[in-house]
Amino acid sequence: AQRLTAPAEVPIExxxxxGTITADQIADLSRGAATTLQTLLxxxxxxFAFTDGPLGTRTTINFRAFNSAQFAETFDGIALNDVFNGGxxxxxxxxxxxxxxxxxxxxxxxxxxxxxPAVNSYNSLGGTxxxxxxxxxxxxxxxxxxxxxxxxxxxxxxxxxxxxVAGIRQVISFDHASSNGWAPSTKDRNxxxxxxxxxxxxxxxxxxxxxxxxxxxxxxxxNMPAPLLQQYGGFYQWPYSVxxxxxxxxxxxxxxxxxxxxxxxxxxxxxxxxxxxxxxxTSYSNPADQQSATQPYxxxxxxxxxxxxxxxxxxxxxxxxxxxPGAVFGSNDVGTAYHFYGYKAWAVGDSPTLVANLxxxxxxxxxxxxYGALHSREYWYGAxxxxxxxGYNDAWDESDIRALMSVYLQDEISLLGGDLHLTPGVKYxxxxxxxxxxxxxxxxxxxxxGDVEHFVSPTFGGNYRITPNLALYAAYGRxxxxxxxxxxxxxxxxxxxxxxxxxxxxxxxxxxxxxxxxARWRNDSYSLALNGYREHFTNTFISSSLPSGVSFVSNGxxxxxxxxxxxxxxxxxxxxxxxxxxxxxxxxxxxxxxxSFTDYAGTAVSAGQPLANVPKDIANLQLGWQQAxxxxxxxxxxxxxEYADQFFAGTPxxxxxxxxxxxxxxxxxxxxxxxxxxxxxxxxxxxxNVDNLFNKYxxxxxxxxxxxxxxNFLRAVPGFPRVFTGxxxxxx
Numbered sequence: 001a002q003r004l005t006a007p008a009e010v011p012i013e014x015x016x017x018x019g020t021i022t023a024d025q026i027a028d029l030s031r032g033a034a035t036t037l038q039t040l041l042x043x044x045x046x047x048f049a050f051t052d053g054p055l056g057t058r059t060t061i062n063f064r065a066f067n068s069a070q071f072a073e074t075f076d077g078i079a080l081n082d083v084f085n086g087g088x089x090x091x092x093x094x095x096x097x098x099x100x101x102x103x104x105x106x107x108x109x110x111x112x113x114x115x116x117p118a119v120n121s122y123n124s125l126g127g128t129x130x131x132x133x134x135x136x137x138x139x140x141x142x143x144x145x146x147x148x149x150x151x152x153x154x155x156x157x158x159x160x161x162x163x164x165v166a167g168i169r170q171v172i173s174f175d176h177a178s179s180n181g182w183a184p185s186t187k188d189r190n191x192x193x194x195x196x197x198x199x200x201x202x203x204x205x206x207x208x209x210x211x212x213x214x215x216x217x218x219x220x221x222x223n224m225p226a227p228l229l230q231q232y233g234g235f236y237q238w239p240y241s242v243x244x245x246x247x248x249x250x251x252x253x254x255x256x257x258x259x260x261x262x263x264x265x266x267x268x269x270x271x272x273x274x275x276x277x278x279x280x281x282t283s284y285s286n287p288a289d290q291q292s293a294t295q296p297y298x299x300x301x302x303x304x305x306x307x308x309x310x311x312x313x314x315x316x317x318x319x320x321x322x323x324x325p326g327a328v329f330g331s332n333d334v335g336t337a338y339h340f341y342g343y344k345a346w347a348v349g350d351s352p353t354l355v356a357n358l359x360x361x362x363x364x365x366x367x368x369x370x371y372g373a374l375h376s377r378e379y380w381y382g383a384x385x386x387x388x389x390x391g392y393n394d395a396w397d398e399s400d401i402r403a404l405m406s407v408y409l410q411d412e413i414s415l416l417g418g419d420l421h422l423t424p425g426v427k428y429x430x431x432x433x434x435x436x437x438x439x440x441x442x443x444x445x446x447x448x449x450g451d452v453e454h455f456v457s458p459t460f461g462g463n464y465r466i467t468p469n470l471a472l473y474a475a476y477g478r479x480x481x482x483x484x485x486x487x488x489x490x491x492x493x494x495x496x497x498x499x500x501x502x503x504x505x506x507x508x509x510x511x512x513x514x515x516x517x518x519a520r521w522r523n524d525s526y527s528l529a530l531n532g533y534r535e536h537f538t539n540t541f542i543s544s545s546l547p548s549g550v551s552f553v554s555n556g557x558x559x560x561x562x563x564x565x566x567x568x569x570x571x572x573x574x575x576x577x578x579x580x581x582x583x584x585x586x587x588x589x590x591x592x593x594x595x596s597f598t599d600y601a602g603t604a605v606s607a608g609q610p611l612a613n614v615p616k617d618i619a620n621l622q623l624g625w626q627q628a629x630x631x632x633x634x635x636x637x638x639x640x641x642e643y644a645d646q647f648f649a650g651t652p653x654x655x656x657x658x659x660x661x662x663x664x665x666x667x668x669x670x671x672x673x674x675x676x677x678x679x680x681x682x683x684x685x686x687x688x689n690v691d692n693l694f695n696k697y698x699x700x701x702x703x704x705x706x707x708x709x710x711x712n713f714l715r716a717v718p719g720f721p722r723v724f725t726g727x728x729x730x731x732x
Contacts, residue, residue, distance in 0.1 A: 004135055006107035009527060009569070012471045012520050013421050015461030017531045017565065019044050019110035028624070028633050028666060029102055030689035031147040031155055031727050033179040034720040037100045038089065041129065042637060043620045044110055045565040045587040050700040052717045053221040054153060054179035055190045056098040057247075059089040060701065064112070064533070065561040065591035065614040066126030069541075070481055070510070074130045075100065076210060076255050078273045079121045083347050083372035083402050084485040086123055092376070092486075094279045094343055096188065096216045099251040103157060103175055104194045104212055105131045112565070113533055114477025114514045116459055117408035117427035118353070118364050125481050125512045125535070126561075133210045133255075136171035136196055138164045141682070142732040149689075149725030153179035170197040181221070182720050183235040185244065188218030204261045211254040220245035220281075223647070223703060223715035225297045234697055235718055242289045243299045251277045267355040276346035282384060283341070287333035296707035301339065317444040323393035329382035339380045339395070340388065347372035349404075360414050367407040374400040374485065380441070396440040400485055405430045410459075423461040429480060430454040435488040442489075445500040449491035453509055455480040474517045481510035481541070508539040508555055529567040536560050540593070542650050556651070557595035559611065563588050578627030586619045605651050612645040612652035613701065633666040639698075647703040647715055655714055660698035662719075664691045675732070685729040695722040 006020040021040070029035055033054035038061040041047045052058035063071045069086025072079055080099065085092040088099075111119050111128040120128050140163035147155045155177040162170040175192040191214070198208040222238055222245075229236050238244070253275035261267045285301040312332055314320040325335020349370035356363045378395040379388050390397045410425030434450035437443045461475040487507035495501045518531030542556040565587045572580040591611040598604050617640030625632045639662075644655040668687035675682045702716040 003109075004106065004132065006109050006132060009522065010520070010529070012469075012522055013418070013463050013465055014520075015421055015423050015463040015473050016115045016475050017112035017516050017518055017533065018115075019112070019567075021108040021110070023107045026102060026105065026107065028631070028668075030664065030666060030691050030723070030725055032149055032689060032691050032720075032723040032725040033151055033153040033181065034691060034723060035102065036089075036098075037102055037105070037131065040102055041108065041110070043583070043585075043622055043635065045567060045585040045620075046112070046563065046589055046618060047110075048615055048618060048639065050719060052700055053096075053183070053186045053188060053218065054151065054181040055096075055177050055188045055216065055218070056089065056101075057096045057181075057186065057188050057216075057218050058221060058717075059098075061089075062613060063126045063129070064535075064563060064587075065589050065611060067613070069484060070123060071126035072121035072124040072128040074121055074128060075105075075253065076133050076208075076257060076271070077121075077130060078253075078255055078271060078349075078351065079123075079370070080131075080253075081121070081123050082277070082345060083370060083404065084345060084374045084400055086481070086484050092343055093281075093341065094249065094277065095220050095245065095281065096218055096247045097249045097251055097277050097279050098190060098192075098216045099214050099253060099275075099277070100131065100212060101175060101190070101192050101214070103173060104134055104192070106134045107132050112531075113475060113516045113535070114457070114459055114479045114512070115475070116423050116461060117410050117425040117457065118366060120427070120459075120477075120479070121368075122370075122404055122406070122429070123481055125479055125510065125514075133196055133208075134171070134173075134194070136169035136198065137161045138169045143729065144732075145727065145729040147725055147727035150723045151180045151182050153177070153723075153725065167201065168197060168199045171195070181218075182723075183221055183237045183718070185237045185240055186219050186221045188216065190214065190216045206257075206259040208257040208259075209255070210257070211252070213250075213252040215250045217246075217248045220247060221717055222300055223701075223717055225705070225707075226702075226714040226716050228297070229716065229718070235721070238299070240284075241286060243283070243285045243301050245281055245283045245301065247279070247281050249277065249279045251275070265357045267357070269353045269355070271351040272349075273351070274346070274348040277344070279341075279343040281341045283339050284384070285337055287331070287337055290333060291708050293708065296709060296711075297713075298705075298708075314441040314444075317439075319439055320444055321392055321394060321439065321441060323380075325380070325382060335382040336380045337382055338384055338386060339378060340386060341378045343374070343376050345372060345374040362412040364410050364412075365408070368405065370404040372402050372404075374398075374402075376400070376485075390438045390440070394438065394440040396442050397438040399436045400488075401434045402485075403432045404482075419465045421463045423459075425459045427457040427459070428454070429457060429482075431482040433482075433485070433488065435485060435491075437489075437492060443492050444494055445492060447492050447500075447502050449488050449502055449505065451505050453480075453482050455509070455511075469523055470519070470521045472517075472519050475514075476516075477514045479512055479514070481512070483507045483509060483541070507541075510541055511538045512536065525571055527567075527569045530564070532562075532564045534560065534562040536594075556605065557593060557597045559591065559593045561589065561591045563590060578625050578630075581624040583622040584620065586617070588617055589614055590616065603646065603649055603651055609652060610643050612643040615642045615658055616640045629670045629672075631666075631668045631670070633664075635664045637662045637664075644702045644704050644714065647705040653704045655702070655704045657699045657702040657714070657716070660696055662691075662696055662698075663693040664689070665693055666690075680732045681730050683731040685727075685731075687727045687729075689723075689725045689727075691723040691725070692719075692721060697721070 038049040049061040143159040159173040283301040329335035353366035377397040408427035459477040463473040465471040619638040666689040
């Protein structure tokens, strides 16, 4: 049967490493500008999420040592990951592609490792995070919430539950938020519309519909040279007069979910879904502020071509674009000061499942088919309002198609009176990809390239309950990550004789073997969980980019991720001074390259070298107290040292950053009111949250780069400073 909310604790008999975030924990969240769908996961072991700007701008998440394209995020079990570029937010430079906000979800289930095939999805190398949709209450009522805080951050939300009519329950909500951001030139606005409905009959069948539409607009926080942060203030950003990225994104997703039990032992479930993301960015880079002897740092949006007076190199192509920036605007730099980037992707699909609840075991047969299309393009010009003309001023204009398909079979077996649980499973995955590119600055001729990849993924999990309070488990899985669409970009080349040549795709899929062992102990008030994992990669993806903006993927040999995760929880209810709860977790993650290789820039990477952007140690302590409508929370988070990538090559360097501790606190008061005497208000909740209580200065992310004189320096984006947020919530 469908699970509508996450349990307070992972069942002790579970065969895999898992976690949970409940509806109550989400209710405690700060409404501050740095809270997003991904950052709410930060209290979980081995999850490292941050947002570089307000309201979800440039949100990044890592799970264990995996980047966002190497694990799955799902909504009601349907993949949120981009069909072509893997990630959910900020993938392929989609800076502000917000779809879901915390108000859209009820709770979260976290599945670490490859897990069983009924849970995992495409890209599930490091794990799967399933966001469960917010449900209608079935009682007529409304809610109005407003918050205001640091950086002129304001949010207003209205929710209407329509009760139950003819067995149908419905809820609709609208959320508007705006913020100036904690760094100058990073303001953002977000609008979110959410609808959920469900119907059930006396026979047990159930129909649910979830739909969300989100629009975001704002400006990008840049990776700033650390010397400028030190010179002009810790949150310095380039002024709009120097450079900016104006981002506009609209996204939607809808899921129709039908559940039908029949025959006493069978259950059929089918989900039809669709969604789209339309991202548009117009960037500007002032020619007067380009890299020079007096301004040694390159801007992230630079004119095409080498040097301060870039040449229109594409004009040398026999059939290349005809735009001549020098002839139209007087100089190449002025003529390429603006560029437009558009990324519009959509996908539709179907996920049927048939479950047989047999004596002693549960057999599940399921699958998925997803068909997606992408139109990606970029144009350069000397004015904000520019023509978008292929063969004239396009850097590229591509149309891609990808069809993903999977079929799986698994059996959950219960033996020894329920003390032993075994789950063997197998999943077949297939990807068919086609990439068509028009003539552009980076493509001297038009062409189409594509391929078909497929893989059989075996999984096995076992759990043995030694006593009613103690269980041991172990799991194994092998899975694949299909190459992102970047892997197809290098196929159009010109050989030494000047002939156009289409070269087959050489990037191989990533393969991962995952091994997990763990133990869980629990009584009425306390719980303890400990697990260890080891994941071995082959064909590790290395994402690289050129200063002009061209991105591509290559294989970087083999690597190993391994670590341990410890969780403790305690609940002390009905004491004389209130109810207390506490959670602590510690995770240690190690990720190294097993083989040596050389990146595109000629930099050697040695076996044993750590991967970048992986905090070695993460610890979280969460405390709570409640009594008589009062609720107080505190959270301490430690993030250890991590290595920085080279800015363009995407390979690790010796530079380190991180090693900081953040403290967040919250206080709220809930009051039940007499609706007749309070203008229909049934309940009132007031709250105050302070994030980063001690105003710790730290970097979200950092990269190494070189200035015009060849001197190395660090580019960085600071995390949020101290944030105050007050919220008032009326329930009618």
